[in-house]
Amino acid sequence: MSPDLEEFRNRILAHAKLAVNRAPKVESEASTNASLVQPFLTVLGYDVTNPDEVSPEHHADFSDKYQNKVDYAILNQGQPVIAIESKRVGAAMKDDRGQLRSYFNASPTVKLGILTDGLRYELYADSDKPNMMDEVAFLRVDLSEIAKSGSIDDLTLEGVSAVRSGLFNPEDVGAEAKRKLMFESIVQLIKAFKTSPPDDFIRFVLDRTEMGKKMGKLTQKVVDANRDIVQTAMEAFVAREALARLGFAPKDVVKAPPDYQEPPATGTAEQAISLETEGGSLPPSGGELAALEYSKNRLFYLVRDDILFGEVSKIAFRKYKKSLRVYYGGLNAGSLFDYRERKDGLPLLNFPALNVEDVPYAASPALDDLLLKSFTQRATEAGVVFGGQPVLRSIKGGHPDASAG
Structure with a gap:
C-alpha cells in the first residue's frame, strides 16, 4: 500500500471517531451538514468554502415547472460531477434516494450520487443505463462501524479514495461500480454456497x-x-x-502440536476431538475467530516489552467440538484461555493459569488484566526473560465482536 493511501486511511479513521463523537449532539439536517458532511468532504480534499468547487443547494432543472436540487454538488470546470443528498444523522435514507435520483438523472454531467446522514454513506453510479442512477449502491461506508472496529477494509478504502479531489474521474465511475457490484454478487453467491x-x-x-x-x-x-x-x-x-491473516500458520489449523495431549475431561475441553478426524477439519466458529483476533491484537497492544511482543506471535489454538483453547507453548501447560458459548449464546472464557472461570467475553479493563496476567505467567513458566512485569494499559476503543464475520 502506498504511503499516500496509508495516510488517507489514518485520516478516515480519525474522522470516523470524530464523527461518532459529534453525532449525539447533532439535532438537525443543517447541523449534520456543518458538523459531519462538510468535514468529510474536507477529508476528501474538497474546499467547502469555495463555491466553484463545492456548490450548496445546487439546482438541476428539467423545465421551469420541475426543479431538482441537492444539498451539495462537486463541480468540475463549472459542471456538477458528484451530487450529495444529506439527511439528519440517524434518519432513514431509503425514501430520499428518489430525490437524489431525480437530480442525478436531470444532470448529464453527474456520474456519482452520494446519499448520507453524516455517518452512513451510499455511493451510486449509472452502471446500467447512462445518466440513470442505479437502484443499488455500489459502495456503502458506515463510519460508526469503522470507529467501532478501528479499521477499514482495503476495498472500501480504495473506493472512498477514488472520490478524493484530484483523483476522481467521472468517466471511470460506471465501470468501477460494475466491478464492485459484480464482486459483491459473487461474494454473496459464495456465502450462500458455504451456508x-x-x-x-x-x-x-x-x-x-x-x-x-x-x-x-x-x-x-x-x-x-x-x-x-x-x-x-x-x-x-x-x-x-481468516486465521492466516491473523498470523496463524495453516499447520496450526489442521494439525495437532507435537506435545498434544487430550485435555482433562473438565471445563470446556470435555468435548475435545482431534482436528484430523476422518472427513475433514473442524473450523472455528465466527465467535471463536473473533475471540482469537481480539485476544491476540489486545496482547500486542498490552505488552510493552519487545521480547514479549515477539512471543505474542507464537500464540496458537486448538479447536474442539464445543470449545476453543488458545495457548502459548504447550497445549495444556501453556493454556491461556478456553472459549465456549452457553446454550443461550453468551460467550464465556476460562483462564486455567489463573483459576478463573466463566468470565463473560466483553471488552473491558478486567478482561485486559486477565489476558495480560495469563500470558505473562505462561511466558514466565516457559523460561522467557523479559524486563519486568508489564503495566496494564486502559482499554482503547474497539469491541470483541467488531471483526466477527
Whole structure:
C-alpha cells in the first residue's frame, strides 16, 4: 500500500471517531451538514468554502415547472460531477434516494450520487443505463462501524479514495461500480454456497476431487450423503484464510502440536476431538475467530516489552467440538484461555493459569488484566526473560465482536 493511501486511511479513521463523537449532539439536517458532511468532504480534499468547487443547494432543472436540487454538488470546470443528498444523522435514507435520483438523472454531467446522514454513506453510479442512477449502491461506508472496529477494509478504502479531489474521474465511475457490484454478487453467491450448498455445486465439487471421481455416478443419494462434508470443507477453508491473516500458520489449523495431549475431561475441553478426524477439519466458529483476533491484537497492544511482543506471535489454538483453547507453548501447560458459548449464546472464557472461570467475553479493563496476567505467567513458566512485569494499559476503543464475520 502506498504511503499516500496509508495516510488517507489514518485520516478516515480519525474522522470516523470524530464523527461518532459529534453525532449525539447533532439535532438537525443543517447541523449534520456543518458538523459531519462538510468535514468529510474536507477529508476528501474538497474546499467547502469555495463555491466553484463545492456548490450548496445546487439546482438541476428539467423545465421551469420541475426543479431538482441537492444539498451539495462537486463541480468540475463549472459542471456538477458528484451530487450529495444529506439527511439528519440517524434518519432513514431509503425514501430520499428518489430525490437524489431525480437530480442525478436531470444532470448529464453527474456520474456519482452520494446519499448520507453524516455517518452512513451510499455511493451510486449509472452502471446500467447512462445518466440513470442505479437502484443499488455500489459502495456503502458506515463510519460508526469503522470507529467501532478501528479499521477499514482495503476495498472500501480504495473506493472512498477514488472520490478524493484530484483523483476522481467521472468517466471511470460506471465501470468501477460494475466491478464492485459484480464482486459483491459473487461474494454473496459464495456465502450462500458455504451456508447451504446446492446440489449442482456439490456435484461440481465431487466431480473434481480424487475421492469424488471414485464414487461413480453422482446420484441424489450420493449428493445428500456428502452435503455436510462439502459445507464443512468450505467453512474450514474460509476459517483458514481468516486465521492466516491473523498470523496463524495453516499447520496450526489442521494439525495437532507435537506435545498434544487430550485435555482433562473438565471445563470446556470435555468435548475435545482431534482436528484430523476422518472427513475433514473442524473450523472455528465466527465467535471463536473473533475471540482469537481480539485476544491476540489486545496482547500486542498490552505488552510493552519487545521480547514479549515477539512471543505474542507464537500464540496458537486448538479447536474442539464445543470449545476453543488458545495457548502459548504447550497445549495444556501453556493454556491461556478456553472459549465456549452457553446454550443461550453468551460467550464465556476460562483462564486455567489463573483459576478463573466463566468470565463473560466483553471488552473491558478486567478482561485486559486477565489476558495480560495469563500470558505473562505462561511466558514466565516457559523460561522467557523479559524486563519486568508489564503495566496494564486502559482499554482503547474497539469491541470483541467488531471483526466477527
